[in-house]
Amino acid sequence: MPKVPFRIWRGAAGGGEFREYATEITEGMVVLDAVHQIQAESANDMAVRWNCKAGKCGSCSAEINGRPRLMCMTRMTDLPPGETVTIQPMKAFPILKDLVTDVSWNYDVKKRIKPFKPRPPDAADGTWRIAQADVDRVQEFRKCIECFLCQDVCHVLRDHHLHDQFIGPRFLVYTAALEMHPLDVEDRLADLKDAHGIGYCNITKCCTKVCPEHITITDNAIIPLKERVADRFFDPIRRLFRFLFGRSA
Amino acid sequence: MGEYKSHEYDVLVVGAGGAGLRAAIEASAAGVKVGLVCKSLLGKAHTVMAEGGIAAALANVDDRDNWRVHFADTMRGGQYVNNFRMAELHAKEAPARVNELEKWGAMFDRTPDGKILQRNFGGHRYPRLAHVGDRTGLELIRTLQDHGIHQGMSVHMECTLVGLLKDGDRVVGALGIERDRGRFIVFRAKAIVLATGGIGRAYRITSNSWEYTGDGHAMAYEAGAELLDMEFLQFHPTGMVWPPSVAGILVTEGVRGEGGVLRNNKGERFMFQDIPANYKGQTADNEEEGWRYCQGDKNARRPPELLTRDHVARCIVREIKQGRGSPHGGVFLDISWIKQRIKNGEDHIKKKLPSMYHQFKELAGIDITKEPMEVGPTTHYVMGGVRVDADTQMSRLPGLFACGECAAGINGANRLGGNSLSDLIVFGKRAGEFAAAWSKEHGHGTIRDGEVDEKIKAALAPLDEKSAAGSAEDSPFRIQHDLQVMMQDRVGIVRTGPEMADAITAIEKLKARAAKVPVYGNREYNPGWHTQIDLKNLLICSEAVARSAIERKESRGAHFRDDFPDKSADFAKFNHVTFKAADGTMQVRRETISDMPAELKAIIEEMK
Ligand SMILES: Cc1cc2nc3c(=O)[nH]c(=O)nc-3n(C[C@H](O)[C@H](O)[C@H](O)COP(=O)(O)OP(=O)(O)OC[C@H]3O[C@@H](n4cnc5c(N)ncnc54)[C@H](O)[C@@H]3O)c2cc1C
Ligand code: SF4
Ligand code: SF4
Ligand code: FES
Numbered sequence: 001m002p003k004v005p006f007r008i009w010r011g012a013a014g015g016g017e018f019r020e021y022a023t024e025i026t027e028g029m030v031v032l033d034a035v036h037q038i039q040a041e042s043a044n045d046m047a048v049r050w051n052c053k054a055g056k057c058g059s060c061s062a063e064i065n066g067r068p069r070l071m072c073m074t075r076m077t078d079l080p081p082g083e084t085v086t087i088q089p090m091k092a093f094p095i096l097k098d099l100v101t102d103v104s105w106n107y108d109v110k111k112r113i114k115p116f117k118p119r120p121p122d123a124a125d126g127t128w129r130i131a132q133a134d135v136d137r138v139q140e141f142r143k144c145i146e147c148f149l150c151q152d153v154c155h156v157l158r159d160h161h162l163h164d165q166f167i168g169p170r171f172l173v174y175t176a177a178l179e180m181h182p183l184d185v186e187d188r189l190a191d192l193k194d195a196h197g198i199g200y201c202n203i204t205k206c207c208t209k210v211c212p213e214h215i216t217i218t219d220n221a222i223i224p225l226k227e228r229v230a231d232r233f234f235d236p237i238r239r240l241f242r243f244l245f246g247r248s249a
Numbered sequence: 250m251g252e253y254k255s256h257e258y259d260v261l262v263v264g265a266g267g268a269g270l271r272a273a274i275e276a277s278a279a280g281v282k283v284g285l286v287c288k289s290l291l292g293k294a295h296t297v298m299a300e301g302g303i304a305a306a307l308a309n310v311d312d313r314d315n316w317r318v319h320f321a322d323t324m325r326g327g328q329y330v331n332n333f334r335m336a337e338l339h340a341k342e343a344p345a346r347v348n349e350l351e352k353w354g355a356m357f358d359r360t361p362d363g364k365i366l367q368r369n370f371g372g373h374r375y376p377r378l379a380h381v382g383d384r385t386g387l388e389l390i391r392t393l394q395d396h397g398i399h400q401g402m403s404v405h406m407e408c409t410l411v412g413l414l415k416d417g418d419r420v421v422g423a424l425g426i427e428r429d430r431g432r433f434i435v436f437r438a439k440a441i442v443l444a445t446g447g448i449g450r451a452y453r454i455t456s457n458s459w460e461y462t463g464d465g466h467a468m469a470y471e472a473g474a475e476l477l478d479m480e481f482l483q484f485h486p487t488g489m490v491w492p493p494s495v496a497g498i499l500v501t502e503g504v505r506g507e508g509g510v511l512r513n514n515k516g517e518r519f520m521f522q523d524i525p526a527n528y529k530g531q532t533a534d535n536e537e538e539g540w541r542y543c544q545g546d547k548n549a550r551r552p553p554e555l556l557t558r559d560h561v562a563r564c565i566v567r568e569i570k571q572g573r574g575s576p577h578g579g580v581f582l583d584i585s586w587i588k589q590r591i592k593n594g595e596d597h598i599k600k601k602l603p604s605m606y607h608q609f610k611e612l613a614g615i616d617i618t619k620e621p622m623e624v625g626p627t628t629h630y631v632m633g634g635v636r637v638d639a640d641t642q643m644s645r646l647p648g649l650f651a652c653g654e655c656a657a658g659i660n661g662a663n664r665l666g667g668n669s670l671s672d673l674i675v676f677g678k679r680a681g682e683f684a685a686a687w688s689k690e691h692g693h694g695t696i697r698d699g700e701v702d703e704k705i706k707a708a709l710a711p712l713d714e715k716s717a718a719g720s721a722e723d724s725p726f727r728i729q730h731d732l733q734v735m736m737q738d739r740v741g742i743v744r745t746g747p748e749m750a751d752a753i754t755a756i757e758k759l760k761a762r763a764a765k766v767p768v769y770g771n772r773e774y775n776p777g778w779h780t781q782i783d784l785k786n787l788l789i790c791s792e793a794v795a796r797s798a799i800e801r802k803e804s805r806g807a808h809f810r811d812d813f814p815d816k817s818a819d820f821a822k823f824n825h826v827t828f829k830a831a832d833g834t835m836q837v838r839r840e841t842i843s844d845m846p847a848e849l850k851a852i853i854e855e856m857k
Contacts, residue, residue, distance in 0.1 A: 027493065028494045040724065044776070056298050096429050098774070107290075183354075
């Protein structure tokens, strides 16, 4: 089989460049396999994160031909045949080295969100009774593998760098999972409105499009949260006004 | 050289999988200062990949279940060389630990009356595995992570520990490398809990990630702790076999629990042809009964596909070897057939096994609701590990604790599915509790600068050689690959004395190559360098597996010898302990299994 050409971004915080590689592709290979093969053959020090190689851990996020994806779930045959494959690190986060970015901001953000707080147990033995339907409702959000691809693609973070004011789609999903948890009694709406900046989201749905877990981030998590915030904090008559005249009052 | 940062903790936990997180939470709750170190980012440890479920005798689905049945199942699965005290504690404490997860926000699937739902799994007499679809590990690790970060522990992500530091016999600290900049850190700690997981990277076909290089095993061994049961390595019967690049990735046993069947290329359900005597009474002898079991019929016995993993793996190897395999060298695992039996079968499969559906669809282009999967055995789990006290999880080195997959004892010769996740939270909690207690009773030890310098020097040595052409002659990746091929070949599912003797010779040669392989590049996030560092650990673990396996001249559980195909009563009387002798060589000795208390003996007799 002929070798396939790759352009992989190499460098560190100070700067870098795309370098050309070529490697042989065999049946069933995913992009991560190709990167590993290049690493073993000719770039031993090329940095790349991975763990599960099965789309379960969310480590191997990168931008493949400009599109944020998991390298381990992108089959080589999904890419246009014969063309150079371009791989670069996520853009919304500072570069550490090569394909590895500093995602520590995400871990700091999570710490700022009020943790789960359950209602008192339902049974004398300290356990709860929950209906499967209620589990199913939040299950979607709990599937998140924290790949941060949605954060990467959200223009509020990617282009406007409002990391201090906006927690990003991943953590709106996380907040939604907590807010809709059938046992949770904590209140996070004030935080959502102020410190967590839910208002910055203008529902472009870019996050939903890249989520490898197919979480309907915008429709199922963000919009219901926005509604809850609106219900709590905005006067109903003004809301009606806004609805009727389409401008902010 | 010799430059490093320092951190001081009462308890240092190494590893942020289920076991490490649970230990760190418990130690924090005890009010001591806790540090948590992991090689990857938080939430990415192996635990995240666990699929099928957590075993605990909650008796929510079948009220005949209780800790005594779970205990007996675990001992039977382990072929009675388990540490019975650990098996007892595990069976007794797992239900409380699982319920506690719910208090911290975990969401399991439910029974109709709103309790935690439990599913069937191999070797468990009753439906026992609490689960969330087939992503139970994600639920477990995320719950512990999201709870843990609010308990006051300090987390050092992407930091690799490379050695333990001692003051006399006592373990008093550890040396680590921050992956990003390659800086060294010395951790001073009154107690250290190892929770570093397994060693599966020693094999070519494996469900394990790059992290599984046996670091905890090797660091403990080097420091003078003992390893137990290293010959017992679990090959999971169902890994993906095609396409080649995904070979080894796990196909959860949950597929069989939900009614999936194994067939050879003649369409036969070959598992019916070989049911071991001690499982005959509990195993269905016809397809109809097996199906009824999967549907929750309490009077039905389980299908032979749900026999223990060691047995199923060997039956699959036999089918393949005798020419009845599938086109790509596996056998067929079919869940799509259940559409004949239940309405909306397709949706049912997608709901119960969403990540399997996803995995096959995206990686192999196969729709499991429509066609069978091809599967074959894959290296999965190490029963062997650091030898610890059952109650406290402390090793023979004062101040050094171990829990989770890197500790040994509970599983004996074969682990039952689901017993790992429960092991993590039961013994993770215990390790955290006793490490914290230990740290309250002892002051900090003294760390010798000389020891730190020596270890830093050793870690930097390959980089110092600075051979820019490094990758041209030999590379850490190449050595690792050669080791994997060799171990797969000679210390795999079916073993013989002469082949394993060869393996020891091969390991010596690989050690020599590893000792002088140059590493290209600088210290910053350099996978070549880290692969080289991990290699040393993999080689120690591989040697321990081979040496213990040579000594066990019988077949038991996961350890199968072609030259000694039968079980021997003599070998039931002891475990193998691997340790570093005074002259630096690796030695294996026999450790007699102590007498089981009458109460536990009676349980085993009763449930035989
Ligand atoms: C695909 C798959 C599916 C599975 N399904 C199930 C299941 O359904 N049920 C079940 O019970 N079991 C299952 N298992 C087994 C189970 O998941 C593992 O045994 C278990 O998660 C191990 O947990 P642990 O906490 O011991 O280690 P891990 O979760 O592997 O964590 C190890 C930690 O140690 C860290 N570490 C390692 N070395 C170092 C070092 N040198 N320095 C610093 N940190 C280090 C790592 O970074 C990591 O954080 C499955 C395993 C796999 C691979
Ligand atoms: S929908 Fe909102 S959160 Fe998602 S990408 Fe667009 S602006 Fe960002
Ligand atoms: S919501 Fe989706 S895209 Fe965002 S971090 Fe989670 S899994 Fe990744
Ligand atoms: S390696 Fe785990 S998601 Fe890609």
